[in-house]
Amino acid sequence: xxxxxxxxxxQSVKGFKAVGLDVFDCLNSxxxxxxxxxxxxxxxAIIYVTENMCxxxxxxxxxxxxxxxxxxxxIPGMDGSIGIGSSRIKKAVEKAVxxxxx
Amino acid sequence: xxxxxxNPTRMVLTSLKKRLKVAVKGHKMLKDKRDELMKxxxxxxxxxxxxxxxxxxxxxxxxxxxxIASAVMSSEVLDEALMYPKQxxxxxxxxxxxxxxxxxxxxxxxxxxDASNIYPYGFxxxxxxxxxxxxxxxxxxxxxxxxxxxxxEVQLLAAEIxxxxxxxxxxxxxxIPQFQETIKYIQMKLDENERGNQTRLMKVKDMMVQExxxxxxxxxxxxxxxxKREHLN
Numbered sequence: 001x002x003x004x005x006x007x008x009x010x011q012s013v014k015g016f017k018a019v020g021l022d023v024f025d026c027l028n029s030x031x032x033x034x035x036x037x038x039x040x041x042x043x044x045a046i047i048y049v050t051e052n053m054c055x056x057x058x059x060x061x062x063x064x065x066x067x068x069x070x071x072x073x074x075i076p077g078m079d080g081s082i083g084i085g086s087s088r089i090k091k092a093v094e095k096a097v098x099x100x101x102x
Numbered sequence: 103x104x105x106x107x108x109n110p111t112r113m114v115l116t117s118l119k120k121r122l123k124v125a126v127k128g129h130k131m132l133k134d135k136r137d138e139l140m141k142x143x144x145x146x147x148x149x150x151x152x153x154x155x156x157x158x159x160x161x162x163x164x165x166x167x168x169x170i171a172s173a174v175m176s177s178e179v180l181d182e183a184l185m186y187p188k189q190x191x192x193x194x195x196x197x198x199x200x201x202x203x204x205x206x207x208x209x210x211x212x213x214x215x216d217a218s219n220i221y222p223y224g225f226x227x228x229x230x231x232x233x234x235x236x237x238x239x240x241x242x243x244x245x246x247x248x249x250x251x252x253x254x255e256v257q258l259l260a261a262e263i264x265x266x267x268x269x270x271x272x273x274x275x276x277x278i279p280q281f282q283e284t285i286k287y288i289q290m291k292l293d294e295n296e297r298g299n300q301t302r303l304m305k306v307k308d309m310m311v312q313e314x315x316x317x318x319x320x321x322x323x324x325x326x327x328x329x330k331r332e333h334l335n
Contacts, residue, residue, distance in 0.1 A: 002195050003191075011168075014181070015168050015235060015236065016239070018221070018236045019191065045208060065257045066257070066258070068254075071206065071250045071251070071254035073249060073250045075246070076158050081162070085253075088253070089154065089253070089256065092147065092256050093147050095261075096140065096259065096263040096264060
């Protein structure tokens with residue numbers, strides 16, 4: 001049995017609590033980084049992180065790219081998408097193919 | 103291309119030939135693996151992009167509902183309403199093997215008594231916008247999970263493709279030419295030795311023939327002397 005976590009600013013993530021996800025609200029990216037490292041060791045299979053938190057902790061997120069679990073997935077926050085999710089796909093394609101062809 | 107630092111002997115030559123054969127075979131198989139991985143990866147990446155765009159849209163919708171809800175209600179009431187969740191979600195993680203890459207498969211179960219009543223609050227103090235926000239959020243939940251599975255798969259496959267491509271290139275541009283070069287070197291060296299041996303033998307034979315001729319001439323001389331002595335006196 002695994003759980004799902006959500007990391008982000010309070011405004012964005014509080015709705016996820018209602019549908020049964022474990023919510024960790026963070027004030028800044030340092031806190032988000034610490035939380036992410038902590039819960040990645042626990043039994044979370046998926047951790048959603050809002051993009052405004054993501055952008056400063058990409059180095060930590062990329063560390064988990066090549067391991068099977070957890071899957072760390074950026075989602076847009078309250079203030080809309082800033083394109084981190086799609087740029088991650090782009091980067092993966094570039095890494096695999098050598099050029100962005102998607 | 104640098105050749106390997108080995109002794110040019112027949113034994114090394116045989117083992118190198120064997121290694122070259124294995125390397126060529128491995129190169130072919132890895133190349134096939136890379137091509138197949140690439141094919142699947144591109145399909146997945148396209149789908150991932152589609153799902154990502156869809157989720158972005160849907161989440162924006164949910165957030166706008168939330169914004170309206172938090173505008174209508176005071177933030178304390180909103181926090182209180184969402185404080186204790188009624189629905190729990192747990193996921194099972196399965197395994198899927200895509201060209202020897204272990205990819206997680208997510209399967210979620212919700213623990214709730216009644217699927218139609220997921221709202222963790224009474225309706226008296228909350229606004230309708232909150233209801234629709236929560237409803238939307240729980241509706242897009244499957245696509246959120248799908249996004250997670252797809253994105254993880256894409257990341258894992260990308261890493262695997264990169265690894266495979268490096269191996270293919272290492273075999274194609276380093277290992278195989280090195281083996282070929284070394285095999286050629288050993289063969290030339292062995293041939294050279296063979297020729298050296300041949301010439302030496304020929305030389306020795308020449309010398310022996312020369313010696314034999316000289317001996318024969320000497321013997322003849324002696325014989326002629328003897329003959330002269332017997333018959334002329």
